[in-house]
Amino acid sequence: MARHGARWAGKPRRPVGSVGPAGRTVGAIVRDPVIVIFLLAGIAEILAGDPLVDWLVLLTVAAALAWDRVRRRRPADDEPVHTPDARAPTAGVRLATTKDAAAAPRPGPGWVDRWGPARLAPALAIGGLLYAAAAGGLARFSWPAMVAVAGPGLVGVLSAWRTLPTPSLEAAAVHASGVAVWAAVFVALALWELGALLLQPALTIDSPAHPTISVLLDPVLGSHLGRSVGFLVWLALGWFLVRQ
């Protein structure tokens, strides 16, 4: 009679290394929360019937990040190399070599960061104001307005792609719970917005009774002044992020 309890007792565990290359590739992609979030958000945009540009941006970035992971074939590749508490190399984590350093983009500022010297700040501020004033005059839902957003947007994203992350001591010391409380705020906002969206008569029909953030901002962004202020806030936020 077979001893069911002993059936698996002596069987060696399947070593991690026996997973096929395809499995390892998929695993590396799925382990990156940013890729997963962008994939899910892109799919949600499609289901909500949002314009092509909205979901195409999200899915394109998800695909690019996935490609980057596959290209480098190392799941932990984009983790900071020199963390303040870096210890001896452990399994799955490889310290950078001289060859890596030569092949990688130079550490330090990206395209946008080079514009950061203090002497350029006034020029950038004036330029941003003029840009916002001009872009705010463009009609909403028009291609010129899309171009006005796509220009700075592309520069920001490409700069982020090109810049080698330089983790700061202060940021590295942040406990996971500290990140979690902030994540909770953003998740709550996303869920509240989702609730309002689902309470609309249909996903593509706005509801004054259950307004989404877009619906609430529509009156503000309906005027030239409102859109200019919106552009200015958006540009300032982008500048703040680029400087991190």
Added chain:
Amino acid sequence: MTSRAVTIVGYLLIVGCGVALELSSRRRGSPVPSLGVVLRRVMGTRSGRVGVMTAWAWLGVHFLAR
């Protein structure tokens, strides 16, 4: 209270929580990090950095362009 008012109050409460966290982070010895510090940590990897900047670009497209 109308459902519209409830929805708006919900948004305001969540934003208020964010403001309270940011103010709390300014106190000496606070265990709560500021949003800037959290962003720097999130942006410490390529995917995090690209992800945050793409989210910013997407906000522009969503609210200002389309």
